[in-house]
Structure formats: structure tokens, C-alpha cells
Amino acid sequence: MSVDLQRLSLSPTKPAFFRWREVGDNVVITNFEGNFLILSRDEFAAFAEGRIEAGEELYERLSAANFLRETYDVDRAAESYERRKSFLNSGVNLGILVVTLRCNESCVYCHASRANMDAVHTDMSPAVAEKAVDLFLASTSDFVTLEFQGGEPLVNFPVIQHIIEYALERNKTAGKRLEFTMVSNLALMDDEKLAYLLEKKVQICTSIDGPEKLHNAQRKLATMDSHQKAVHWIRRINEEYAAAGLDPTLYHVEALLTTTRATLPLWREVVDAYTKLGCRALFLRPLDPFGFAERTRKRVEYDRDDYLEYYRNAVDYMIELNKQGVEILERFAAIFLTKILRGEDPNFLDVRAPAGTGIGQLAVNYDGTVFTCDEGRMLHEMGDDTFLIGHVDTHRYRQLVGHETVHTAVIASNLDGQPDCVNCAYNPYCGTIPATNHKTSGSVFGRMRESNVCAVHKGIQDYLFQKLATADAETREILERWTTVRPREHFVQGVEAAEAETAGAEAAEPTP
Amino acid sequence: MTDTPENVKAELSRGAVNLEVDPSIYPLGAIYGAAYIFIDRCYVFLYRPSETSLRITLQTKEPEPAEETLRALVGEFSNELLSCAWRRQITEENRELIQAVTSKALSGAMGSPSLDDLADFDFSDDEFEDPLGIAQSWEEKHGRKTPKEPAEAPAEAAATPEGEGADS
Numbered sequence: 132m133s134v135d136l137q138r139l140s141l142s143p144t145k146p147a148f149f150r151w152r153e154v155g156d157n158v159v160i161t162n163f164e165g166n167f168l169i170l171s172r173d174e175f176a177a178f179a180e181g182r183i184e185a186g187e188e189l190y191e192r193l194s195a196a197n198f199l200r201e202t203y204d205v206d207r208a209a210e211s212y213e214r215r216k217s218f219l220n221s222g223v224n225l226g227i228l229v230v231t232l233r234c235n236e237s238c239v240y241c242h243a244s245r246a247n248m249d250a251v252h253t254d255m256s257p258a259v260a261e262k263a264v265d266l267f268l269a270s271t272s273d274f275v276t277l278e279f280q281g282g283e284p285l286v287n288f289p290v291i292q293h294i295i296e297y298a299l300e301r302n303k304t305a306g307k308r309l310e311f312t313m314v315s316n317l318a319l320m321d322d323e324k325l326a327y328l329l330e331k332k333v334q335i336c337t338s339i340d341g342p343e344k345l346h347n348a349q350r351k352l353a354t355m356d357s358h359q360k361a362v363h364w365i366r367r368i369n370e371e372y373a374a375a376g377l378d379p380t381l382y383h384v385e386a387l388l389t390t391t392r393a394t395l396p397l398w399r400e401v402v403d404a405y406t407k408l409g410c411r412a413l414f415l416r417p418l419d420p421f422g423f424a425e426r427t428r429k430r431v432e433y434d435r436d437d438y439l440e441y442y443r444n445a446v447d448y449m450i451e452l453n454k455q456g457v458e459i460l461e462r463f464a465a466i467f468l469t470k471i472l473r474g475e476d477p478n479f480l481d482v483r484a485p486a487g488t489g490i491g492q493l494a495v496n497y498d499g500t501v502f503t504c505d506e507g508r509m510l511h512e513m514g515d516d517t518f519l520i521g522h523v524d525t526h527r528y529r530q531l532v533g534h535e536t537v538h539t540a541v542i543a544s545n546l547d548g549q550p551d552c553v554n555c556a557y558n559p560y561c562g563t564i565p566a567t568n569h570k571t572s573g574s575v576f577g578r579m580r581e582s583n584v585c586a587v588h589k590g591i592q593d594y595l596f597q598k599l600a601t602a603d604a605e606t607r608e609i610l611e612r613w614t615t616v617r618p619r620e621h622f623v624q625g626v627e628a629a630e631a632e633t634a635g636a637e638a639a640e641p642t643p
Numbered sequence: 644m645t646d647t648p649e650n651v652k653a654e655l656s657r658g659a660v661n662l663e664v665d666p667s668i669y670p671l672g673a674i675y676g677a678a679y680i681f682i683d684r685c686y687v688f689l690y691r692p693s694e695t696s697l698r699i700t701l702q703t704k705e706p707e708p709a710e711e712t713l714r715a716l717v718g719e720f721s722n723e724l725l726s727c728a729w730r731r732q733i734t735e736e737n738r739e740l741i742q743a744v745t746s747k748a749l750s751g752a753m754g755s756p757s758l759d760d761l762a763d764f765d766f767s768d769d770e771f772e773d774p775l776g777i778a779q780s781w782e783e784k785h786g787r788k789t790p791k792e793p794a795e796a797p798a799e800a801a802a803t804p805e806g807e808g809a810d811s
Contacts (some may be wrong), residue, residue: 219744222752271754487746490752529760537748541748547737550729573680578726 134158134172142181147203151175163473164211165559169600199476211474215559218478222532225480225492226267227278227505228294230255231287232497236316237351238580239431242388244422244512245282250499254287254499262523264298268305269528276621278312279333280499280505285319286493295331302625309625314334314387318352325364331391333624339408341401345393361386365408378457379409380559381617390417391431391436406459407450413449414462415442417587419571421509432593435583439590446594453609456486459569463591469614470481470560470596479566480504482562482588484552484626486544489520489537499523501531502620504541506566508522517575518566543575552581557592583630652747659702660713662720673727677720677761685716695746 142155152158160632161167170189177183178198184192194202207543236243246253253265277298279291295311303308311333311589328335328522339361340346346358363386372382386405388394389622394401417438418431446461453459480487489503499522502508507518512590519535520526531537542582543565546552552561568577579585598610652661664674674697679686681701700717701716734741756764774786 216744218745220751222754269757271752278762310756423724426667430651449721485748490748525731525755527759531754533749537752538745541745542741545699545741545744548730548734548742550726550733550740553737555734573683574676581722 136179137600139176139179140177144200145181145183146178147198147200147219149198150554150556150558151591152586153263153567154593156598159556159596160198161559162198162208163559164197164208165215165470166193166211167471167596168196168198169557174265190442191582195435214478215470217476218476218483219485221273222271222272222462222490223267223528224272224274225276225278225477225487226263226270227280227494227508227610228255228260228263229280229282229494229496229508230260230284230294233281233286234281234283234316235286235318235352236283236357238389239349239351239427240391240418240469242423244509253497254284255290255495255499257290257293257314259497259499259523260290260294262499264294264301264343266493266495266501266523266531268298268301268307270307272307274308274310276310276312278314280314283319285315285317285324288324292327294502295333299331300625307625308333308623310622310628311624314338315359316350316357318357318360318491319488320360320469322366325368325371327379329368329375334385334619335368336385337365337549338389339365339404339410340391341394341397341404342387342563343404345397345400349389349391349393361584369409377621381410382621383470385412387414388416390415390441392433392626393431395441397556399448399637402445402452402459403639404446411458412460412462412465413445415445417583419509420567421506421513426430435586435590438587442587442591443594450598450606454605464595464610465562467592467595468610469616470489471592471599472566472611473614481564482560483557484546486543486545486562486564488540488544488565489532489534490541493531495523498614501526503534503537503567504564506564506570510566510570515570517569526535539575543568544572549576550577551585555579555589557589560592561588651717653710657702657707658706658713659700662699662701662717663692663696664724665695665700667695669697669724669728670731671697672726673731676727676731677724680723681716681720712777 134151136217147162149160149162151158153159154169156172158170158172159167160170160175160178174189177189178193183193191197193199197204197208198627232244232246233250234241235248237245266276267277270384277294278295284291291313298309298311307451311331312335313328313333314336314413323433338350339358345356346361347355350357352360365386369379369383383590386408388405390399402413419434420428442463446464449459449461462627464478466477466482470473476483478491479485480491488505488507492504494502494508496502496508496511500511500519501521501523502511503518503520510517512521516538519538521531533571542548544559544563546555546561546563548562552563553560554562563574563577563579563582565575566585568582569575572578595610598606602610650663652663653659653778654661666674674689678689678699681687684705685701685703688702690698690700692698699720701720703716705712773779
């Protein structure tokens with residue numbers, strides 16, 4: 132039976148501000164600064180009605196978590212809130228460089244609005260690349276990740292090399308903690324390119340859609356062996372890391388998954404495929420509404436309830452594997468658990484409020500046009516320039532970050548101004564993406580009750596709180612461990628490794 | 644359309660649907676906000692048939708839309724309207740918090756101006772074009788009226804109906 136607030140005589144004096152949500156047999160309450168408690172329904176009724184007295188176990192629990200007016204600690208709340216929002220103190224830490232739109236693979240859900248391999252006009256020029264680097268190194272953030280994207284970035288490898296050389300030289304005066312990341316399908320990798328990337332400490336990420344058959348059906352190469360090629364290079368790169376004396380539990384190729392309808396029944400096979408590859412993290416990403424995914428939506432999309440069932444099955448299985456000594460974590464869970472259990476924000480730009488749109492990331496397209504985020508760049512490729520805010524030839528960093536579209540995105544992704552979110556118990560841990568809202572509802576604010584992103588975020592947090600409510604000590608310990616961030620100092624350049632400990636989440640990995 | 648609320652009228656032949664709302668329930672700003680997101684798909688017309696009613700016409704750009712399309716438009720508009728109205732209220736209630744976070748986010752991201760930024764800054768005292776007097780203070784624009792001779796004052800007031808009250 133659910134909680135009926137109308138039958139409760141709510142106390143106007145005992146509870147401090149709180150939000151609540153029923154999860155299973157319990158009620159989760161959260162407060163302004165993001166503390167939480169999981170109460171039984173009877174405990175919740177006693178709290179809401181003020182039937183609690185000092186000295187009682189429930190009273191002390193509520194007081195310790197700052198849920199009571201008479202013991203409310205304003206300073207502690209302010210400190211917690213400030214710590215949770217500490218990402219507001221710095222600017223763009225993720226600079227996306229779309230070095231080409233050309234791609235050798237054709238994916239059923241392609242987000243990137245790819246171009247064919249003969250579309251050489253979609254290659255970034257060295258001149259544009261230098262201006263993009265100058266832009267990102269002008270950020271107020273002392274930690275900057277330059278991420279090479281495409282299309283397939285290896286198609287325009289000379290410009291990647293040019294960017295790396297130029298950025299390292301420029302950073303001698305900019306003094307940033309600098310990291311390079313490349314998101315590649317690896318099919319065009321060769322020994323020479325790999326040697327260069329390893330020497331320059333470029334973090335390499337790829338896409339693995341699970342088992343071979345599924346991957347090859349969704350990510351098509353003319354030779355139909357995209358999985359084999361990716362797996363070959365993942366193993367090779369991981370061997371190189373190990374040979375260089377790097378801890379293999381921390382240094383390995385990161386792989387990303389895109390969940391389609393065909394993935395849903397294969398949750399076990401997906402997890403097994405990742406663990407077999409030595410991956411220690413799996414990001415169960417649902418489909419985005421961008422690029423080809425929109426046109427092929429009917430074939431690959433699915434109901435978000437079905438996604439959440441898949442998610443729960445997969446993460447349950449991952450927890451079981453952890454109990455058997457296989458270390459693997461799910462990234463959504465790690466992001467939310469870090470916020471919930473540690474009171475910190477791992478600065479994942481799509482799940483924070485305000486979102487990273489324009490203030491945490493910028494994307495430079497191959498032609499020098501600048502967007503608030505990669506999603507905005509993808510919308511541009513679909514004919515919508517809402518998130519286009521300038522060009523590297525004509526706009527400086529401050530003009531771009533101070534652009535009115537960025538102001539709008541900051542306000543639109545503030546959950547304290549958002550219907551539904553303002554009352555949601557998960558407000559302190561959640562985030563919304565203005566570009567996704569714009570694409571799906573026509574408004575940067577979106578309508579959360581109709582939003583797939585909201586459904587996924589709520590569903591995952593429901594699952595996690597249910598786990599926290601019922602977890603045995605071993606499960607709890609696994610979930611706690613997923614929130615432990617280990618910095619990857621090797622990839623951070625321009626500073627001593629020790630300084631990297633305070634670096635942003637882009638350079639760190641939660642512990643599986 | 645079947646099972647349609649009284650305030651909704653479809654005109655299938657025109658590919659349009661009319662929705663009448665009570666402006667005492669929905670602030671005008673919320674109606675504008677909700678209507679605006681349809682302009683990529685529809686021509687949107689607002690009309691006030693009476694003091695207690697405001698009519699929104701959504702005429703699809705797509706010729707001869709299906710009835711389901713019109714029904715979906717009404718539903719989506721109604722949801723967006725509620726969303727805009729509630730958001731307007733929340734924004735008022737949480738204005739200070741939203742302003743503080745926005746200021747912190749933008750100042751943290753923008754930082755101090757660089758020398759190049761400052762070089763472009765207009766430090767001059769030169770006047771800029773302001774044909775509507777937007778940058779003028781109220782005193783500069785209207786001035787304090789010079790006290791008139793007692794005999795002239797009533798006639799002057801009667802000749803200038805746009806007095807201070809009209810501007811305020």
C-alpha cells in the first residue's frame with residue numbers, strides 16, 4: 132500500500148525541507164543539500180507528522196542527516212551544497228574536436244551524422260585545429276580534456292597529431308592539466324598510429340555493442356568484421372599498457388555500449404563480452420534521439436520500461452560477478468552512487484545540474500563552428516542550429532561561454548526551476564540535457580514526465596535505492612567501491628602525477 | 644473529434660484545431676511559451692474572443708493532417724501549457740536560488756576578461772544611438788515638470804492627457 136499524504140497530519144514544525152519518493156516498501160527522503168534516508172512507511176509517517184522525540188533512534192537518524200527544523204545546521208547544509216556544486220567554480224573541461232565526419236563504419240544508431248569516406252571536405256584543417264586548441268586552453272578550468280571524435284577520427288590522423296603537438300607546445304605557457312582522449316572504432320588503427328598515441332599518452336576509447344554477432348550487425352564494416360578488429364586492438368593496446376608497467380586494473384581501453392532493441396534480451400551476453408575483454412566498466416547507455424537513430428527509430432527504439440528491466444538484470448548480474456571476484460561496474464550506477472553515497476559530484480556533464488552545456492564542454496566541428504555540446508553539434512548536422520554559438524575564427528572563449536544560448540541552457544537545466552524535478556526526491560543527484568529536451572519536446576526545458584531521459588534516470592535511481600535498502604553487507608561494499616575514483620595520472624600531462632588527484636572525472640575511473 | 648473536451652474544436656477541413664483556455668488559469672506568458680514551440684510544425688494564431696477566454700489556433704503546415712495528428716497537437720499543447728505555467732510559478736518561488744546558481748556557473752566558466760577581451764571593450768564616453776531613449780533615466784526622458792503659473796495649470800493639464808500616471 133502506498134503512502135497517502137492526505138491521511139497524514141503533516142507537522143509544520145518538525146520536518147525541515149524534504150522531498151520524498153516511494154521505492155519498494157520504503158520511502159526515500161532527501162533534503163536540499165542531498166542527504167538521504169531510507170525510511171519504512173511507519174517511520175515516514177512519524178517523521179511527516181512530527182511524532183518523534185529527541186533520544187529516539189529515528190529522531191537521531193533524522194537529526195544527523197539534517198532533516199529536522201529544531202536541529203537544522205545551516206552551515207553544514209551550505210557546505211554540503213557547495214561541495215556538491217563545486218563544478219560551478221570552473222569552466223569548460225571537455226573540449227570536443229570533430230576532426231572529420233568521414234567514417235568507415237555505418238552504424239544503425241549513428242549519433243554522429245557521419246559522412247562517406249570520400250567526403251574529404253569534412254576533414255578539419257590544421258588551421259582550424261590550432262584555433263580550437265587555443266580556445267580550449269583559454270578555459271577557466273585548470274583541467275582540460277581534448278577529445279577527438281568523428282566520424283572516425285583515425286581517418287584524419289595527421290590533424291590529430293598536429294593537435295597533440297600544438298596543444299603540448301601551447302600548454303607550456305597555458306599550464307593546464309591536459310589530457311587527450313580519442314573515441315575510435317579502431318578499425319583503421321595500425322602499429323605506427325598506435326605507437327604515436329601511446330607515446331603521447333592518448334587515452335583510447337572504443338565502442339563494443341556486446342557479443343560479436345550483435346556488434347557486427349549494428350556497426351557495419353564492408354568486411355563485416357568490425358567486432359574482430361575492435362577486439363584485436365583492445366587486446367593489443369591493453370598488452371602495451373601492461374608492458375609499459377601500467378596497472379591493468381586502471382589502464383585499459385574504455386569501451387562504450389549503445390543499447391538497441393536487439394541488445395535488451397542479451398544483457399548477460401553483453402556483460403560477459405565486456406568482462407572477457409578485460410573491461411572493468413560498462414556504460415549501459417540507451418539510445419539518443421540524434422543522427423540516424425531518429426530515422427531508424429522504429430527499428431531500434433524500445434519502451435523505457437523494457438530498458439530498465441534490461442538495466443536491472445544486467446546490474447544484478449554484475450553485482451553477482453563482483454561477488455565471484457570479477458571486478459566490473461556499471462557507469463550510470465557509479466555516477467549516481469557517487470552523488471548519493473559520497474555527497475560529491477563526479478562531474479559527468481550530462482547528469483548534473485546545471486548541465487555541462489557550454490559551461491563544462493564545448494564542441495568544435497570540423498569546419499570551426501562551435502557548439503555548446505556534442506548533442507548540439509549533432510543537431511546542426513540534422514539542420515538545427517539552436518546550439519551553434521560561434522566560430523573559432525571570430526569568437527573567443529569568453530564570448531562563447533557568455534553566449535545567450537549558454538545562459539539559457541544553464542537556466543533550463545537547473546532542476547530547481549523545472550516542473551517535476553523541483554519536487555523529485557532525486558533532484559540533488561540528477562540532471563537534464565537541454566539539447567535532448569529541445570530535440571524531443573521542442574523546448575530546452577523539456578517535459579520531464581514525457582522524457583525518456585527522466586524515465587531512465589528515475590528508474591536507475593529507484594533501482595539503486597532499492598538495492599541500498601535491501602543490500603547485504605557484501606553488496607553494499609560493492610556499491611560503495613563503485614564510488615571510489617582512482618585518478619589515471621599517466622594520461623594527465625603538464626603536471627606532476629600527484630597533482631592529478633584533484634582532477635575532474637574525465638581523467639579518472641571509478642573502482643570496479 | 645470524439646471524446647473531446649468542450650474547449651477544443653477541430654476544423655479538419657482547414658487542418659486546424661482551436662483550443663480555448665481561461666487566461667485566469669494560465670498566465671499569458673505561459674500561453675506564449677507553450678504556443679511558441681509549435682511554430683516549426685504549425686501556424687499559430689492567438690485570438691481573444693472574450694475577456695474570459697483566449698483562443699489558440701494550431702494550423703498544421705502539413706496539408707490534410709489525420710485526426711490523430713490534431714488530437715496529438717491538442718494534447719501536447721495542453722501538457723506544454725501546464726508545464727510553462729507551473730515553471731513560471733516555480734521560477735518565481737526559487738528565483739534567488741536559480742539566480743545564484745546561474746551567476747556562479749557563468750562567472751566560474753567565463754572567468755575574468757583577458758587582455759584581448761579588454762582591448763575590445765568600449766571604454767569611451769561617446770554616446771551611442773538610442774532613438775527610443777531606452778538608456779535614459781525616467782528623469783532624463785520626462786523631466787520634472789516646471790511649476791506653472793496658477794492661472795495656466797488647469798488648462799495645461801486638460802490639454803495633456805498623457806500625464807505622469809499614463810507613463811507609470
